[in-house]
Amino acid sequence: MDYLEIQNLSFSYAGSEKLVLNNVSLSIEEGDFVLICGASGSGKSTLLKMLKPQLTPAGKQVGDIYLNNEKVTVIPAVFSTSRIGYVMQNPENQIVTDSAWHELAFGLENIRLEPSEIKSRVAEMVNFLGIKDLVDYQTKDLSGGQKQLLNLASVLVMRPDILILDEPTTQLDPIASQNFIDVLVRLNREMGLTIVLAEHGLESVFSLADKVVLLDKGELIFSDVPANIVRKIKGNQRELSRFIVSLPSAVQLFHASGLTGPSPITVIEGKRFLAQQFPKRPVIEEKRVPDQTKTQEKLILQLKNCWFRYEKNSRDILAGVDLDLVEGEIFSLVGGNGTGKTTLLKVVAGIQECYRGKITLFNQSLKKNQQVVGYLPQEPQMMFSRDSVLDDYNNYLESKKMSEQEKRKRIDSIVNLLDLSEILLQHPLDLSGGECQRAALGKLLLTDPKVILLDEPTKGIDNYGKKQLIDLLKQLSMKGKTILVVTHDLDFAAELSDRCGLFFQNDLLTTAKPAQFFSQHTFYTTAASRISREFFSNLITTDEVIAAYVAAKGVTNE
Numbered sequence: 001m002d003y004l005e006i007q008n009l010s011f012s013y014a015g016s017e018k019l020v021l022n023n024v025s026l027s028i029e030e031g032d033f034v035l036i037c038g039a040s041g042s043g044k045s046t047l048l049k050m051l052k053p054q055l056t057p058a059g060k061q062v063g064d065i066y067l068n069n070e071k072v073t074v075i076p077a078v079f080s081t082s083r084i085g086y087v088m089q090n091p092e093n094q095i096v097t098d099s100a101w102h103e104l105a106f107g108l109e110n111i112r113l114e115p116s117e118i119k120s121r122v123a124e125m126v127n128f129l130g131i132k133d134l135v136d137y138q139t140k141d142l143s144g145g146q147k148q149l150l151n152l153a154s155v156l157v158m159r160p161d162i163l164i165l166d167e168p169t170t171q172l173d174p175i176a177s178q179n180f181i182d183v184l185v186r187l188n189r190e191m192g193l194t195i196v197l198a199e200h201g202l203e204s205v206f207s208l209a210d211k212v213v214l215l216d217k218g219e220l221i222f223s224d225v226p227a228n229i230v231r232k233i234k235g236n237q238r239e240l241s242r243f244i245v246s247l248p249s250a251v252q253l254f255h256a257s258g259l260t261g262p263s264p265i266t267v268i269e270g271k272r273f274l275a276q277q278f279p280k281r282p283v284i285e286e287k288r289v290p291d292q293t294k295t296q297e298k299l300i301l302q303l304k305n306c307w308f309r310y311e312k313n314s315r316d317i318l319a320g321v322d323l324d325l326v327e328g329e330i331f332s333l334v335g336g337n338g339t340g341k342t343t344l345l346k347v348v349a350g351i352q353e354c355y356r357g358k359i360t361l362f363n364q365s366l367k368k369n370q371q372v373v374g375y376l377p378q379e380p381q382m383m384f385s386r387d388s389v390l391d392d393y394n395n396y397l398e399s400k401k402m403s404e405q406e407k408r409k410r411i412d413s414i415v416n417l418l419d420l421s422e423i424l425l426q427h428p429l430d431l432s433g434g435e436c437q438r439a440a441l442g443k444l445l446l447t448d449p450k451v452i453l454l455d456e457p458t459k460g461i462d463n464y465g466k467k468q469l470i471d472l473l474k475q476l477s478m479k480g481k482t483i484l485v486v487t488h489d490l491d492f493a494a495e496l497s498d499r500c501g502l503f504f505q506n507d508l509l510t511t512a513k514p515a516q517f518f519s520q521h522t523f524y525t526t527a528a529s530r531i532s533r534e535f536f537s538n539l540i541t542t543d544e545v546i547a548a549y550v551a552a553k554g555v556t557n558e
Contacts, residue, residue, distance in 0.1 A: 003030035003194060004051070004162065009063035011046060013430060016059075020046045022218040023063070028196065028211070033188045035205055036198040038215035039242050039462045040434025044198040045089060047215070048166050051196065052086045053077070067162070082111055085160030089167045089433050089460065091147035092379050100137045100150055107158050121157045129153050129183060141310075145172040145337030145488075149180070156187075162194040163187065167433065169201065170459045171378065173336045173488045175523055178204055200462045201489070203248045203527050207265040214243060230255055230263040246463040249527040249542045256546045257553075270531035277553065278535055298327040299363070300482045301348065301451060306357035308340075308347055317343045318354065319506040325451075330473060330483045332493035334524055335503030341486040342378060344503070345453045348484065349375035361451065374449030378456050380440030384428035389420065389439045392428065396443060414442045417472065433460020441469075452476065452483045458492050470496045494518050494526050494540045515540055 004027070011021040021043045028034050036044050049055040050065060053072055065072045072080065088094045097103045104125070108118045126132045131149050134142065142150065148171055155163065165184075169177040181204050187193040199205055206212065206226055214221040221240075222232050230251060233240050244255060250270030254263040257277075264273040301324070308318040317340045325331055333341050346352045348359065350370040361369040377383070386392040390411070397407045415421055418438045423431055431439060437460055444452070452473075458466050466489070473483055473496060487493050493500055494514045501511040502524060510517065518525045518540040519533065528542045536548045 002027040003032075003068060004028035004196075005066040006047075007064050007066070009047075009050070009061070009065065011050065011059055011061050013057060013059040020059075020218050021050075024215075024218070024220045025063075026213060026220060026223060028194065030194055031188070031192045032194055032210045033185075033208060034196045034211045034213060035202070035209035036196065036213045036215065037200070037202060037243070037246065040200075040460060040465050041432045042215040043218040044215055045166050045432055048086070048164050048196065048198055051162075051164055052084045053080050055086060078111065082107070082158040083161045085155040085158060085163040087148070087151050087155055087163070087165040087168045089170065090379065090381070091151050091171065094151045094154075095139050095147060098139055100134050100139060100142070103139060103150055103154050104135070104157060107154060111158075121159075125153050125157045129156075130179075143171075143338040143342065145176055148172060149176075152180070152183070160193070162196065165195070165197045167198055167200060167460060169199065169204075170433075171337075171456060171488065173334070174490055176337055177201075177488065181205055181208070200246060200460070202246055206248050206251070216240075216243070226265055227262055242462065242464040245467065245542075249531055249545065252542050253531070253546055253549060257549065267527055267530045270527075271534065274532065274535050274549075277549070299324060300327050300329075300361065301325040301484070302358075302360045303348070304358045304360075306347065306354045306359060308343060308352060308354045310352075316506055318347065320357070321506075321508050323501075323508055325482050325484060327482055328477045328480050330477050330485065330496055330498050332485045332487055332497040332500045333503050333508070334487060334490060334493055334500060339503045340506045341503050342455055345375065345455050345484065345486055348451075349373055349453055351375070369450075372450040373453065374444040374447065374451070375453045376440055376444050376455060376457060378459070380436045380459075381428060383440045383443055387427055388425050389428060389431075389442075390424045393443060393446060396446060400447070410446060414445055417445070418442045419468075434462065434465055435460075437461055438465075450481060452481055454483065454485045454487075456487055456489075457485065458487065458489045463491075466492050467495075490518065490524065491526050491528075491541065494529075495543075 006024055006026040009021055009024045010019055012019050024047065036047065038044055046057065049057060051072065053075065067075065095103055097106055104122045105118050108121060126135055129149060131153060134146055134150060139147065148168055152168065169180055172180055184195055185208055188195050197205065209226055211223055212226050212229055213223045216238065221238060224232060233244060244252060248265055250264040250266060250273065253270060254273060264270045303321050303323040306318050306321040307316055309316045321344060335341055343352065347354055350366055350373065359366045384392045386395055393411050397410065415424060418441060420439060420442055423435050423439060428436060428439060437457060441457065457469065461469065477483055497514050499511055500514055500517040502509045515538045518529050519538050526540050528545045529540045532539050532545045536545060539545050539548055
């Protein structure tokens with residue numbers, strides 16, 4: 001029996017007959033780095049929670065899980081609490097104290113270590129992770145990404161034997177995300193820590209895994225080394241297009257080429273693949289047709305020299321921000337954690353108020369038009385207060401001057417638009433991350449806002465779901481909705497946006513159209529751009545590179 005053994009595991013939540021996991025069997029050796037992937041709602045989070053007894057949800061379980069030859073259900077609580085580390089998808093759900101220092105010491109105090117040992121372990125860990133600057137912070141003042149790094153540190157100080165992570169990089173900016181993954185690799189390679197990681201963003205982690213596990217509707221489809229995945233996709237009778245679009249750009253490009261043999265996986269392997277296909281390296285210019293279907297430019301939202309701080313004597317979070325948005329525009333803000341992007345959204349939403357500067361909406365003060373602004377926060381669970389999504393929607397519309405028939409019609413249109421029928425009667429806290437995001441977006445759209453503010457809207461959503469979201473947001477923009485997005489998902493921003501801007505040191509710096517913005521950056525860019533920029537100029541999405549490759553090879557083969 002391997003170190004971690006899952007045998008014929010099936011599970012359904014309490015009050016439901018639907019199998020979230022269906023006869024899953026999986027073996028993991030000690031020291032493995034295992035990547036669990038699959039569409040939103042495929043059972044990834046449920047499977048991970050069942051590996052840690054304290055987090056196992058209420059419901060009906062069939063089958064067993066063994067850790068080091070012992071059933072996890074009979075492992076003493078003290079052992080499983082400290083030796084099975086778990087980093088949650090939502091950092092807010094894991095933090096239990098008011099300061100970073102207390103958070104790091106909390107678990108160690110509970111297992112009654114001496115104060116000197118606690119200080120030693122904490123010091124070692126914060127230096128290892130490079131987060132010593134966060135130790136004196138209040139947890140409420142940390143950004144989402146900083147909270148996630150704190151969560152990892154507070155788990156690692158317990159010195160677990162196995163580390164389980166549920167989409168831990170969702171709230172990290174691209175550079176911090178890569179640093180986070182690098183830490184996991186060091187923990188695995190240098191210290192022998194067994195890691196089980198669920199992720200939607202596979203670009204950085206796919207090649208690092210010893211084993212890739214694909215779940216689809218609760219079933220385990222395959223489990224193999226990354227190099228064999230493309231071959232297994234081609235030989236599988238299931239419809240796996242939803243999974244294919246989540247694969248690294250180099251893998252998608254190779255899959256689309258129709259060639260056989262080992263697939264490139266990393267950026268450098270993708271570049272080598274193109275170099276083999278185009279030895280003369282022709283740089284092909286992309287001819288972009290201007291979008292003529294958008295409404296005429298009409299200034300909707302304007303920020304002039306906006307300054308904001310949370311307390312009178314604290315540091316400025318926004319420092320002289322200027323931003324103009326026109327009707328129907330989709331503008332994406334990218335940048336590091338803690339730079340002020342979320343604060344900017346809260347200011348535009350009217351939740352916070354600048355102490356200097358001016359914000360106008362439709363050439364009037366923000367307060368006069370605040371009711372036409374819809375805001376989706378980084379934590380979508382905060383938007384729900386009832387026992388089901390439907391109850392919450394109905395309750396939300398109670399204060400609106402609508403007939404019952406109008407309310408039903410409005411809810412039905414949102415349910416159809418976002419494909420919410422299967423989750424409408426579920427409790428919001430029982431939803432997967434992606435499902436909760438869609439449900440929260442549905443609630444926001446119920447009131448038909450003119451300006452839509454989205455904070456990390458792709459959190460918990462697989463690439464197929466992101467493409468559906470992109471189509472939806474573009475439809476809304478064509479109807480005149482103005483959309484401001486804060487995101488760490490550069491591929492999403494590249495495909496979605498009319499303009500992108502880089503936020504740095506509490507201010508908005510470079511702004512440009514996506515092709516220019518991502519082509520001129522080295523780190524804040526897409527894998528597709530890195531792979532292709534020597535061969536195809538200004539291509540920034542995987543779909544664009546695939547289309548250019550197919551067209552160019554068609555010319556070459558004539």
